[in-house]
Amino acid sequence: MIILFLISLFFIGKEAKAYPQYISYGYASCSVCHFNYFGNGPLTDYGRALAATVVADKMIIRKSDEVLGNQAGFLFSKKLPRWLRPSIDYRGAYFKRDLNQAGIPGKYIHMDANMGLVLQFLKRNKLVVAASVSYLPSSSPSTAKFKNLISREHYISYQVSKSTRLYAGMTDHVYGIRTEDHTVVSRTLTRLRQNDQTHGLVMHYKMPKGEVGAHLFAGNLYEKTAGKRQKGASAMGEFDLGENTRLGASLLYSTSKVSTRTLGAAHLRMGFSKGSSLLAELGYAHIKASDPATPTQQSPYIWLQSMTRIRRGLNFIFNGQFSSAENLSGTKTITLGPGLQWFPQQRIEFRLDLSGTRYFIPANTVVNKDTLTLVGQFHLWL
């Protein structure tokens, strides 16, 4: 049985990427490119073709967009049955903290290595089954039975009507801007991090000028301690303000025997000409621990990211974050930094981010020197 399970894991997986900044190409909804209408996870054929013909450069394979679009599939130009869409995804990162201090070594980590499979059935792909398995580095906390393997996504979805799609299974929470940068404050302070998915029921409803979603969740059922599972509900809505501009709001409430979490956010996505964009999320996270000795987290946060397209495949990124990690009068942190994102070809992404963090510590008698961090990422997918 274990062997069968391992074999099956080899064939299921997902791609851990979502680029909400592609509103700048005219794609306001994640549903255009992802099987999961809220973003993240495996790409549709359209998403793959878009990556090949619009987003990525063609430095390695200099062919026409028509040819590149035709070769965007899992097995390049060899086509799979329409109902079968496998994927493989790898993302590694080299990071070096405290650049301004000598003697601190850099480190390379495997951020994500996963395999995925999507099965799509019925007319117009009404029924979709998606699942993933990811390798989890030994240093990460694991809730999986197999210590170094984790599934971040497995669900069945069904298009109930033209405007409504339902999902049942394990997914990311429906909340906020679903960015691939899992270390930004909008994901860390809200505890919606890389491995914080949940089992539940999701509804996606689209309207002429926007979309809304609702999520009822029972926590991560793979979590060994049932009392730690956060059960609750969330909702998110985004509405068109104009061409390529969406304003939204999100709410989440969940509780477990350990803590109660209440989140709220307003978010904005703006697309500028041909690939430049601005993302902003202004939110508040309130996490009250059941243990009275543990202080309640009351964290306002702002996350900003602008992307400026330099040329096809090459983008300049600005990241800005402000947060108060403990409470309103606690330590405040500002992180700013430039970055470069480069897709030399579809399936390949390089990214380089330099960020400086400044701390304002009220109780401290010392002003810390700014911390400079360099992160280089390598992302490969099939």
Place this chain on the structure above:
Amino acid sequence: MALIKNIILILSLGSAALFTFSANAEIFAYRFSKSNCALKGKKAAGTWKIINRRLPKGLSVFGHPSKARDDVILFKLSKKSTLLFATMASCLKKTKTNNTANDEEAIEEEITNFSDEEEEDDLESESEQSSSSNKKWSLWLGGASWQEEVLFSDGVSTTAPGLANIYGPSLGVSYLRASKQFKYGLSVAAFFGKAFIASSNTIFTAARNLNTLGLVSSIDVFWSLSSQSMIGLSVPIIYRKGKWQASTSSTSISPASAMKYGISIESRLFYGAFTFAPKIGLINPKNLFGHLQIGYSF
């Protein structure tokens, strides 16, 4: 729990078995613009519903009924079929505008001739048009922050180095002048901030919320990337003045005023008359400087 695992197991094993029986299915990713009958640009051919209804028998269009979706990919279509589709997409427009018809040949020519280079040319053209009309004055509202080295002194013999975190809002004006692909700018903003200062020696008490006034200016050179975006290098020049005093009256913090300069990267994104401009860089000696602004051009 066990049920979910079993479902996944069965589905994945089933799909794994079928994995080897892949069939060929051609995908064509032509893109058409419904709003532009000349078929330039990379926008849509219409919504799924409209296209599906008007497609001749035997043609299929990949898509889903999302109103947010603009584009379509045509599946299993020959180029001829795709051209038929393009004709229809154009006809949808023509029905409303009574334009003269583009025949298949013309559409084929457009598709054949369309390339990314053409798109880039369009971009550059947009950019140049934008540049030629740009001699802009803008008002800016934003926030700036930087870090400075300071010196604590008890006025007698004891001194200790310290650091000041300076932060606060800014209000300014800028002038931008265009020259083809490049733009040159000058900006000046009044800064009304606070400083949080502490020494490396605990003899001296940290000081918080010390009023700080200044001017945050920069000389900018931008490379115009499109009509709505540009990126550039700036030389920030910062003058600040703050009569900083620690809580113990005998302790002084110097310098009382300082001029800083450095180098920074800046991008600007334009949305109508409004501009979003993040700037980040280093000021001397090697301290981080950040300035986020929203501008209004007139």
